[in-house]
Amino acid sequence: MSPAEPRQPEAGPSLKGDQTEPWKLHHMDSKLLVGFLCMAAGLLGLFWLGYEVLEGDTFALDKAILRTLRTAHDDAMPIGPHWLLQSLTDITALGGFTVLTLLTSLVVGFLLASRKPGTALFVALAIASGAVLSTILKDLFVRQRPEIVPHLVQVSSTSFPSSHAMNSAMVYLTLAALLARSQEETRVRLYLISAAIALTAIVGISRVYLGVHWPSDVLAGWTFGAIWAASCSFAAKALQRLRRMEPPGTA
Numbered sequence: 001m002s003p004a005e006p007r008q009p010e011a012g013p014s015l016k017g018d019q020t021e022p023w024k025l026h027h028m029d030s031k032l033l034v035g036f037l038c039m040a041a042g043l044l045g046l047f048w049l050g051y052e053v054l055e056g057d058t059f060a061l062d063k064a065i066l067r068t069l070r071t072a073h074d075d076a077m078p079i080g081p082h083w084l085l086q087s088l089t090d091i092t093a094l095g096g097f098t099v100l101t102l103l104t105s106l107v108v109g110f111l112l113a114s115r116k117p118g119t120a121l122f123v124a125l126a127i128a129s130g131a132v133l134s135t136i137l138k139d140l141f142v143r144q145r146p147e148i149v150p151h152l153v154q155v156s157s158t159s160f161p162s163s164h165a166m167n168s169a170m171v172y173l174t175l176a177a178l179l180a181r182s183q184e185e186t187r188v189r190l191y192l193i194s195a196a197i198a199l200t201a202i203v204g205i206s207r208v209y210l211g212v213h214w215p216s217d218v219l220a221g222w223t224f225g226a227i228w229a230a231s232c233s234f235a236a237k238a239l240q241r242l243r244r245m246e247p248p249g250t251a
Contacts, residue, residue, distance in 0.1 A: 095164030169225025
């Protein structure tokens, strides 16, 4: 009779799932809480800034920044080399109605060609409704454009919030978030979001450099636009989970 082999422990329920799943839930909850906190903080700042605008106050910091960006001997001459003025004049068009509408139309067309009508409709409605919101906010606050320095490009609408800053944030961040969800590599997703943020930032900076917006107009535009883009990202994820919109696929 062979010696008894050591008894192997009975297979029990794996703890891996029990350990991993709570971590995933905690990670998801943390992201939602942080996102909500950032949105709440942004809204609080916008309420305060909006109150100041409605009261007719102009921030001293706004004036100081605009004057710092012009040469001491000539308010019509911005600081920096000549090519910088030309470059920022070109860049500011990336946040304009024509470029953003063209870009959105091309993306919607691409999604339709890719047989993703739900995503195409979502993108079109998200961008269009955000543009309407930007117009409503301008009509609500009716803040005048800065006049302490000459404008270096032509403008006609009111100043607060900057529609270039807000609309570029909505379009570039929303599109980058949707595109990033189709990528598996973290570095690719990080690149897409970072590129969208950088593009949004330089468009807003160009508006201040050209003297057509107060810096606080641009800050408000970025905040409104980022909140809108984040809300659209959460909405897209919810619709995809409910299968009301196509799930993210590979690019």
